[in-house]
Amino acid sequence: MLRVDIEKQLGEFSLSASFTSEGRVTGLFGASGAGKSSLINMIAGLLQPDRGTISIDGEILDDTKKGIHIPAWRRRIGYVFQDARLFPHLNVAQNLDYGRRMNGIADDPAQRRRVTDLLDIGHLLSRRPGKLSGGERQRVALGRALLSKPRLLLLDEPLGALDEGRRAEILPYLVRLRDEARIPMVYVSHDPAELRQLATQIVLLKNGRVTSFGGVKVLAG
Template structure:
């Protein structure tokens, strides 16, 4: 569950968003410059709202009135940046496994296999990001998230 009720002033641009979603995957769409990236950056903890709250799975990660701001690395959410941002020194398999390892989670071979098959990236596992096409990098970034 995600609950957002925020405001942010970015130069001359004012962003205000209020919504709740029960979905595990959420898509945002809108015109260029509408504030989509800024909103996602606030949800991820990369940007602080000027006012409001963000609650992820029942945990308040931002509450400006209470002075709460949980750092990005503690929010346990996946974020696919527009430019994929894969770790260049890791191969595809290591990039896919990064979140699990950094959170100390037990390996789940069945889940790992499902992701690889869903995204059709089995043939890429030993390759580094620099040897992937743009679409391949996006699929790997989705799998990592």
């Protein structure tokens, strides 16, 4: 369960959001500038709220009254950005292993096989990122995040930099991830069709405020 109740002033922009989600995929939906990326960065621990609390499954990550701010690297949260951010000098296998090693997690060959099978990237392991398509790079980025064994996965417009064909290629993998990996996700998008296919709950943001929260039906409003 993800609980968010925060306020943040970012220059002239004011963000105020409160919601509790038990969904497998919580979609953050809104136009550019609505506050989606700032909100997801606070959940990740990259930004601190000015006021409020953030918790996952009862564990407090931020509580401004109590002076609690768990640093990002201790939150056990995976983050996939719009650009895959793979290391160009490492091959796919080494990129996949990076998150595990940086988090001091023991190697788990069975888990690695499950993830590479889930995302259909086993045949890419010896390639460098420069030899991958945009969709392949995003699948590797997803794999790297999963192999760090997160309790929550954050995806900030992961299909935003892809053309329509690549988006259609990778969306089924995200649906499979939702249904098989059993890791809750927060998914940022301004594409309602994408969220209708993927999300189980929607947080609708407008001008830094939550204007609606519920099932995908809120996208029709």
